Amino acid sequence: MKQINLIAFLFICVFSTSTFAQKNKKLDIIAYYTGDSKLINEYEVNKLNQIIFSFCHLKDGKLSVDSPKDSITIKHLVSLKAKNPQLKIILSLGGWGGCEPCSSAFSTAEGRLIFAKSVKEVSDYFKVDGLDLDWEYPAIEGLPGHLYQTVDKPNFTELLKILRSTLGKKYELSFAAGGFQKYLDESIDWKAVTPLVNRINIMSYDLVNGYSKVTGHHTPLYSTNPKEESTDRAVTFLLKQGIPAEKLIIGGAFYTRTWKNVENVNNGLYQSGEHTEGVQFKNSSTVYTEANGWKYFWDDKAKAPYWYNEKEKVFATGDDLASIKAKTEYVKAKKLGGIMFWELPLDKTRDGMVNAIYEVKTK
Template sequence: MRRSMLGRLAVAACSLSLLTAFAPAAGSGVTDSGAGRSYKKVGYFTQWGVYSRDFQVQDLEANGSAGKLTHINYAFGNVSAEGKCFTGNIPGEADAWADYARPLDAANSVDGVADTWDQPLAGNFNQLKELKAKHPGLKVLISLGGWSWSTHFSDAALTPASRKAFVASCIDLYIKGDLPQDGTRGGAGAAAGVFDGIDLDWEWPGSAGDTDTVYRPEDKRNFTELVKEFRTQLDAYAHTQKRGTKYELTAFVPTAPAKIDAGFDVRRIMRDLDFVNLQGYDFHVSGEPRTAQQSALYARGDFSVHGTVEAWKRRGAPAHKLVMGMPFYGQGWTGVTGGGDGLGQPATGPAPATWAAGYEDYKALKKLADSGAYQIHRDRRGGHAWLFDGTTLWTYDDPQVLRAKTGYVREHGLGGAMFWSLDADTADGELVTAVDRGLRGR
C-alpha cells in the first residue's frame, strides 16, 4: 500500500517537541452551519485496487459515492530518474495496463457498454471519463508521487530547467493526454479531458520519506518554485482552451511541524495552490511498541487533527484552503497486555489483517465491530474510536467519528474533507455518505 506507509516513519520518527494542545470540540473558530458553503470532498482512487480489491471505477457509481464527491485523486503517477512524468508497463514503477489499456466489460463499465479492442482509451482513465460524463461537476486530478513514488521529486525540482521540463512532461501526459502508444491504445490526445488538474504528493521535501527517496536542504525553496512552475504552465495551457477552463493544483501535506518547516514555505505555496489535503492519520502506527490513536481530532500532548490544522494556520495557510484528511482504514496491534481498554498498552506487533499486517480497511473493521467479539471504545472529547477484544486493538474512524470531524470542518471554516482511500469503504459507501451528510450539517 503506497499511501498506507506514508506515516510509518513520517510522523512516528519525528520529534514530539512541539505538542498539540487539547481543546474542546466547540473551540474558537469560524462558525458555519454548512449552509451556502461548497465543501471539497476528495477521495483517492488507487490504481492497484482494481486488482487486489477488485474495486472498479464503476463501483463508485454503484455505491452512490460518485454523486457525493467533488474530486477524485487518482493514485499515483510516477516521476522518472530523468525527472519526467511517465507511464508504461514496468512492475513496481508504472502500470499503463490498469491506467488506459485494460478493457472493461459491460458489467464493470460506468456506461454499461463494453470496451472495444480498437478504442484508443480504455482502463481506469476511460472509466473516470465516463464517470465525469454522468457527474459533470466532478473533477479528477492525477496525484503524483505518494510514499513509494516520491523517489525522484527532489531531482526533478532541483533547477529552473529541470522544473520546467518536469512540469511540461506532466501536462503533456495527463492534461493534454498524450499517452504512449500501447497497441491500439494511447496516442496524442487519447486521455484529453480525463484530468482536471494535478495533486502534488511529494513525501517529503526537505526531510526523509521512503528509504530510497532523495531529499535535500534546498527542497523547501525548490518545492515553492515547483508549485509556481506548475501554476504558471497550467494557467498558460488553460488559456489555449475554451473560455473558462481552469486546471486545479493541490498538494498533500504533513502533520509533523518539523516536516512542515523543513519543506514548505507555507505562505508562498498557498498563493499558487487551490487547496492542500492535510495528513489526518497515521499519527501512530502499528509498528510502534504501544497501542495509540492514529487519527484523533484532539489529543493532549500528541499529534492530532486540530494540531495539524493549527500548525498550518499559524504558518499562514488560510483556513478555507485546508482540507482535512480522514482515514478509511485502521491501524492495529496484537499481543496487547496491561488490561483496561487496551489503549496506550504494550503490544507484541502489528495485528494480522487482510492486505498488510497492522493495516485494515474500514469495511473489514465494521464486520469486527458488528460481530460482537470486539468492544467499541470512544474518546468523545478527543474525537476518536478503537476496537479491542482483550488481545487485539484497532484504532479507526467510523461514521460517528466522521460526524465530529465534519462538524469541526464547518465550525472552523475549513475547505472540506479528503479520504484515503475509496476502496476501503463499505459496499454501500457508508463513510462517504457520513462525510457528505456531515458537511451538509445533517
Template sequence: MRYLSLPAKCAPVALLFILSFFMAFIPAAPPGKKPVVIAYVGGYRGLIANPASIMVEKLTHINYAFVDIKNGQAWLTNEATDTVNFRALNALKFRNPALKILISIGGWAWSENFSDAVLTEAGRQLFAATAVDIVRKYQLDGVDIDWEYPGVPGEEGNVYRPEDKQHYTLMFKALRASLDTLQRETGRPYLLTTAVGGGRYFTEHTEMDKAQQYLDYVNIMTYDYKTSATGLAGHHTNLYGSTKDTAEASAHRSVQIYLEAGVPAEKLVMGAAFYGRGWTLKDGTNRGLNQQALKGARGGGYTRLKDSLINQQGYKRHWDRKAKAPYLWHPGNNVFITFDDERSVRAKCKYIKKYNMAGIMFWEYSSDPKGYLLDAIHTSFNK
C-alpha cells in the first residue's frame, strides 16, 4: 500500500479555504457510533506470524494483503499459506464476533494487471466473480481493492490507460453486483472498500463521486508522502503541513481532496503508518526537516523505533507542532526518521471524530507487534 508520489495540480488557495470552512461545520458523529479501526495484515510473505496474538478486540476489520490478479482473475498467489491464514483469521472471530475480514486485491507490486482485467464488461464480470468466489469459499466478509495507480504510470511495467478512469468505477459496480448476489445466497451483507492515494493525481484519474456509491469505505493512504531516497527529508504521515506551502502533502489536505471529489466524510478512513522512513543528510540544518537528503536510511516498524531508537542511541525525538507529527534526529550521523507515534495517532483520532469520518486504518499490523499505536487508537476512540 505504498503511496505513489506524483506531481499534482495545486488546488487554488480560495478552494482550500472554502473546504476548510466547510469542514468546520461538519456535524459531530452520532452518539454511540464508534469509528472503524481497519488493520492491513500481510499474508504476502507467507504464513502470518502468531495470528493468535493479533489484538482483535481493538479492531473492527482486517484487510488481508494481498490477493493478486492473473489472466484477469483474482488469484491466490500463495494458496497453500493463504488458505491457512484465512482459517487462522476466521478463528479470531471467536474473540471478536463482530470482526470483518476482507481480501485486499492489488497493492504496490500487484496493481499492474488491473487495467487489463477490467478493460471490458466481460472482463469486469470475470474479475468480480472470481474475487467474490474467494470470499464465498473461505467465508470472508468482503473485498478491498488496492489499485494503486489507475491511469498513471506507477511502478515499471505497469499497464495503464486513460480509460482506467471510467473502468475504475465500472469495476466497483461489477463487484458490488457480485457481492449482492452472494448476499442473496447467504442472507448476510458484504463489504466493498478501496485504498486510495492521498494526492490529487488519484482523484484526477478516477471518478470518486461515482465510485463511492458502490463503496462502504474509502481508505486514504495518508502516508508515504515522502519516499525518494534523494529528495527532501520530511514528514511522511503528517496530519497537517509543516510549511507555508498550501499544496504540501498532509492527511488534512488529502481529506479535503476527497471531499472535493465527492466522497462523503462518513465514508472516508484516514491512514496511520505503523512504520518509519529515514534519510541521511549532509548536515544538521533544521535537524533534517524539509532538507535535501543524500540517501535513504533505515526506519523500521514502530515497536523497533520505540524500544530501540526514540531518545536512545544518539537519536532524539522532536515534535512538529504545526504538522502534529514527530521525528527523530541523530546529530552525530545526520539521520532523520519520520513516523507516527502515540501522540500523532491520537491527534488523527481526534480529527476523525471531529469531522465525522468513518475511522482509521493502518499499514500494517506486524510493524508494531506490541500494539503501542493500536492501544493509543483504541483509547482515543473509547473515551
C-alpha cells in the first residue's frame, strides 16, 4: 500500500512540474505575414503560435480578400495547422494606408453589422481562427488625407461588440494598437473594449517614424527620458487601465528606420536628419558592417541598438537579436501574453529573430 502511495505521489509531482513548465512557457509568438503560399514554407512555422495574414480590406463595407493569390495563401496557411496544432491563422483588416473607408463604414450600426456578417462568412469559408483589426487610427490622424473623427472612438467599441456577438466566442478578436501616447489617450475606450478582445497587439515600433525630422529609437523597450515613447511606457499605461497582462502583446520590428544627413553628434542619436529607406533584418548583417563604414552602438537604458555611419552621415535604428531577446524576457517578467512582429518575411529563415524569441521562451 505504501509503495502504491509513493508511486502516486511521484506521479503527481512529475505531472505538477510538467504542468507548471508548460504554464511558464505560455508566451505566444505572433507573426504578421504579407508573403505568398510558398515563402511561408521556408520558415520554422512550428515556432509560431499565430500567423496574421496581412492584409484584407473593405470592399462595399465588407471584409474582402483582395485577389485569388491571397485566397490561395490563406488556404495554405490554414493547412499548416494540420502539422502544428498550436497554430492559429488570423485575417487582418487594414494596415497603414489600408483602412481609408473604415471611419465612414463603421460610423453606423448598419455598416458595422454588414461588416461583422461578412467577417463571419469569410472566416467560416476559409476556416481561419479570427480577425485582427488594424485600423490606423480611430479618432486621430493616420495616413494624411484619410478620414478620422472623434466619434471613431465609441464606434470602434460598438464595432467590436457586434463582431463578438456575431462571431461568438469561437473566433479570436484582436487589434493592432498604436504604441504612442496620443493613440493610447484618444483612440480607444480601453475599459469597454478589453472584455471583447482576446489580445491587444501593441505596435511598439515606428515610435519615431518616417515623418520625423529628428532621429531616435524607433522601437525601444524603455524610455531614456520622460517624454520618450517606448514599449514599457505603453505597457505601463495599459496595465494601469486595468487590462489583464495576458491580453497585452508587445511588438518587435524586423526592419530599421534610417536617416541621412545626420551630423556626427552623439553618434547620430537624437539629431536632425532626413528619413530614408531602412534595411530588412535578414540583410542587416551584410549592410551594417565596419567595412561599409558602420559602427554599432547599444543604448543600455533603452535596451535598443543603433548604427551610425560617420562617412555617409547616416543613422539607423531598429531591433536586433539582443533587443528582441530583451523584449521577450520583459514579456516573461511582466507575464504578458506574448510578442508579435512586423513581419516574418523580413527575418532570416533560420537563426534569426523568431529563433531568438523562441530560445528565450523555452529556456
